[in-house]
Amino acid sequence: MTFAHKRVAALAAIAVTAALALTGCADTGPATSSTGDTGGDSDNLAITFLPKNLGNPYFDTSAKGGKAAVEEFKGTFNQVGPAQASPDAQVSYINTATQQGVGALVVSANDPKAICDALNQARQNGVKVVTFDSDTDASCRDLFVNQASADGIAKVQVDLIADQIGDEGEIAILSAAANATNQNAWIDKMKSLLASDHPNISLVDVVYGNDDDQTSFDKTAALLQSHPKLKGIVSPTTVGIAAAARYLSTSSFKGKVALTGLGTPNQMREYVKDGTVAKFALWNPEDLGYLSAFAAKALITGEITGKEGDTFTAGKLGEYKVGADGTVLLGDPYVFDKDNIDQFDF
Amino acid sequence: MTTTTASPRSVRDYTHPLWRRLLATRESAIVGLLIIVAVVAATTVRGFSQPITLTYLLLDVTPILLIALPMTLVMITGEIDLSVGSMVGLSSVVTGALVQAHWPFGVAALVALLVGVLGGAVNGLLVTVVGLPSLAVTIGTLALFRGIAVGTLGTTAVTDFPQQWTALAQARISGTTIPYVMIPFLILLAVFAIVLHFTPFGRGIYAVGLSKDAARFSGVNVERTKLILFVLTGVVSAFAGIFYTLRFGSARGDNATGLELQVIAAVVLGGVSVFGGRGKLYGVVAAVLLIGALSSALRLANVTSDVINIITGVLLVISVVAASVLAWLQKKRRRPNATATTAG
Numbered sequence: 001m002t003f004a005h006k007r008v009a010a011l012a013a014i015a016v017t018a019a020l021a022l023t024g025c026a027d028t029g030p031a032t033s034s035t036g037d038t039g040g041d042s043d044n045l046a047i048t049f050l051p052k053n054l055g056n057p058y059f060d061t062s063a064k065g066g067k068a069a070v071e072e073f074k075g076t077f078n079q080v081g082p083a084q085a086s087p088d089a090q091v092s093y094i095n096t097a098t099q100q101g102v103g104a105l106v107v108s109a110n111d112p113k114a115i116c117d118a119l120n121q122a123r124q125n126g127v128k129v130v131t132f133d134s135d136t137d138a139s140c141r142d143l144f145v146n147q148a149s150a151d152g153i154a155k156v157q158v159d160l161i162a163d164q165i166g167d168e169g170e171i172a173i174l175s176a177a178a179n180a181t182n183q184n185a186w187i188d189k190m191k192s193l194l195a196s197d198h199p200n201i202s203l204v205d206v207v208y209g210n211d212d213d214q215t216s217f218d219k220t221a222a223l224l225q226s227h228p229k230l231k232g233i234v235s236p237t238t239v240g241i242a243a244a245a246r247y248l249s250t251s252s253f254k255g256k257v258a259l260t261g262l263g264t265p266n267q268m269r270e271y272v273k274d275g276t277v278a279k280f281a282l283w284n285p286e287d288l289g290y291l292s293a294f295a296a297k298a299l300i301t302g303e304i305t306g307k308e309g310d311t312f313t314a315g316k317l318g319e320y321k322v323g324a325d326g327t328v329l330l331g332d333p334y335v336f337d338k339d340n341i342d343q344f345d346f
Numbered sequence: 347m348t349t350t351t352a353s354p355r356s357v358r359d360y361t362h363p364l365w366r367r368l369l370a371t372r373e374s375a376i377v378g379l380l381i382i383v384a385v386v387a388a389t390t391v392r393g394f395s396q397p398i399t400l401t402y403l404l405l406d407v408t409p410i411l412l413i414a415l416p417m418t419l420v421m422i423t424g425e426i427d428l429s430v431g432s433m434v435g436l437s438s439v440v441t442g443a444l445v446q447a448h449w450p451f452g453v454a455a456l457v458a459l460l461v462g463v464l465g466g467a468v469n470g471l472l473v474t475v476v477g478l479p480s481l482a483v484t485i486g487t488l489a490l491f492r493g494i495a496v497g498t499l500g501t502t503a504v505t506d507f508p509q510q511w512t513a514l515a516q517a518r519i520s521g522t523t524i525p526y527v528m529i530p531f532l533i534l535l536a537v538f539a540i541v542l543h544f545t546p547f548g549r550g551i552y553a554v555g556l557s558k559d560a561a562r563f564s565g566v567n568v569e570r571t572k573l574i575l576f577v578l579t580g581v582v583s584a585f586a587g588i589f590y591t592l593r594f595g596s597a598r599g600d601n602a603t604g605l606e607l608q609v610i611a612a613v614v615l616g617g618v619s620v621f622g623g624r625g626k627l628y629g630v631v632a633a634v635l636l637i638g639a640l641s642s643a644l645r646l647a648n649v650t651s652d653v654i655n656i657i658t659g660v661l662l663v664i665s666v667v668a669a670s671v672l673a674w675l676q677k678k679r680r681r682p683n684a685t686a687t688t689a690g
Contacts, residue, residue, distance in 0.1 A: 080650070082651060086603075088594045088602075092406055099393040114594050115594075125398075
């Protein structure tokens with residue numbers, strides 16, 4: 001190594017150090033405390049939405065609702081996010097929002113725990129954190145806007161099928177996996193609702209399509225074979241209902257056996273239009289985004305702190321109350337039919 | 347430096363003043379660019395000039411910084427290791443699976459490092475003993491390591507890591523905004539810099555990259571050199587995987603997918619020739635920080651991730667093109683009085 005080389009290395013080392021010092025500590029004046037100042041302000045209505053990933057029609061729809069809400073209360077709306085739905089990719093966006101000192105961050109978590117540290121750092125810097133669609137551990141956020149409760153989901157499906165088959169006859173359920181916790185909870189509630197409110201409906205079978213399109217398709221065929229008197233099928237899973245609809249639409253059972261459950265408008269559109277399916281349910285992601293933005297605003301302004309019993313008004317959706325574990329419930333699931341399905345794209 | 351040892355730049359031009367020669371090197375250009383980006387971002391991008399920016403920036407680039415060290419040495423020998431991102435994922439999964447099976451975290455991490463040694467040795471032996479090109483070998487192990495990682499944990503994630511370890515991965519040295527993880531990085535940087543720039547082994551690395559045959563005739567054990575470097579890359583990638591797991595508190599099979607390209611992009615931007623024989627560690631470190639500072643600033647300015655990728659991609663292409671143009675110009679300028687300038 002020559003003298004000139006050492007000089008190069010030394011100069012470079014100094015330069016890198018200087019650059020780091022500049023990036024880190026250049027403005028030790030007002031800017032240093034900018035996160036503390038701006039974040040946590042009760043009039044800082046800068047709200048950033050961080051969905052699981054960008055370019056996802058479901059989250060595009062929720063962002064539409066969020067944006068409408070933020071414009072209504074004259075805040076600034078921003079949506080950022082990774083291309084792929086991975087927790088590590090969300091962390092740098094949470095960090096960025098912390099640095100920007102936004103008023104609130106509205107997040108759909110890719111992992112209940114992995115983004116916790118980053119969210120709590122944001123909260124320490126005065127950023128309010130609302131989760132929507134997919135929650136984190138309750139200790140990592142101020143509020144969770146829940147799209148639907150298990151009771152509501154069970155009730156809407158029982159009501160829909162009872163209505164469609166004339167409140168009597170045999171029905172079956174096409175579920176996801178046999179060990180899917182949420183599915184089983186819904187099915188249990190549906191069973192007790194049927195027993196108490198619809199004595200003339202008998203649930204003859206529960207089959208599992210494992211959220212696989214082909215398996216669900218085959219199970220639907222088998223159900224109709226083994227239960228010739230079947231009047232209706234409930235599929236509380238988006239993969240199942242679409243596969244069942246595909247089978248029914250090309251079979252002689254079309255229009256004779258009712259089908260309902262939880263589905264997305266884009267998957268179900270053609271089957272609603274061709275008469276295979278009359279009505280099905282899910283929540284409205286646009287309303288979900290709208291409510292989440294108003295919840296964030298209520299936290300920023302100090303209208304609520306996220307504790308049980310707090311109430312706030314969410315624009316056109318009306319008044320909401322914070323429940324246990326800092327959860328706000330959007331409401332009853334939304335029912336899609338041929339009259340409203342074209343208003344949705346997700 | 348005498349002409350008998352292999353020099354990274356065998357022809358040195360002393361006809362220009364020092365400052366001009368400094369500016370002309372690839373490495374100092376990157377350092378200059380880093381300073382410019384830092385200053386411009388600090389003055390124009392709101393939120394960039396706060397101390398916490400440095401913390402997040404360094405945490406973000408740490409896996410790249412770590413792996414870029416051995417990758418620089420590997421690429422100076424004219425080889426490449428594309429399996430590093432998969433090794434990060436594999437090491438993350440190994441750590442996670444063992445912690446899930448109630449192994450103490452320290453032991454799990456140690457096993458992950460051993461897996462790194464093993465993976466690196468597989469790459470190294472296939473390249474040196476079997477004599478396959480490293481590009482082909484490591485494309486294979488890129489898929490192999492990722493396959494094992496995803497196959498082990500499936501789509502599930504392990505998130506139950508000891509609180510004190512996950513906290514340590516984010517913690518800052520008290521009174522500063524520098525994360526603790528910079529300490530092992532700086533130690534590794536010092537070790538790699540000394541080995542590369544101040545030892546016969548390091549000169550051997552340059553020699554292998556410039557001419558394998560010449561290096562062999564002058565007594566360099568080409569195969570052993572390469573094998574050692576692949577093992578080092580494996581183990582440092584495994585270490586980066588453990589850090590990655592703790593920082594995000596999540597061991598997943600798809601962790602760090604595509605990281606290899608970010609590492610290689612930074613190494614190339616930092617002035618290491620893909621053909622071997624040329625490059626300096628400080629240039630690579632500056633390049634990693636440059637990409638990190640740039641994407642941090644762009645994110646703060648609410649530029650979308652697609653555009654950030656495009657901008658860093660364009661920067662890389664320009665820098666590679668500029669380097670070849672510069673080299674061509676220098677060659678053209680030197681030719682008339684070549685004999686007078688071979689004093690080095």
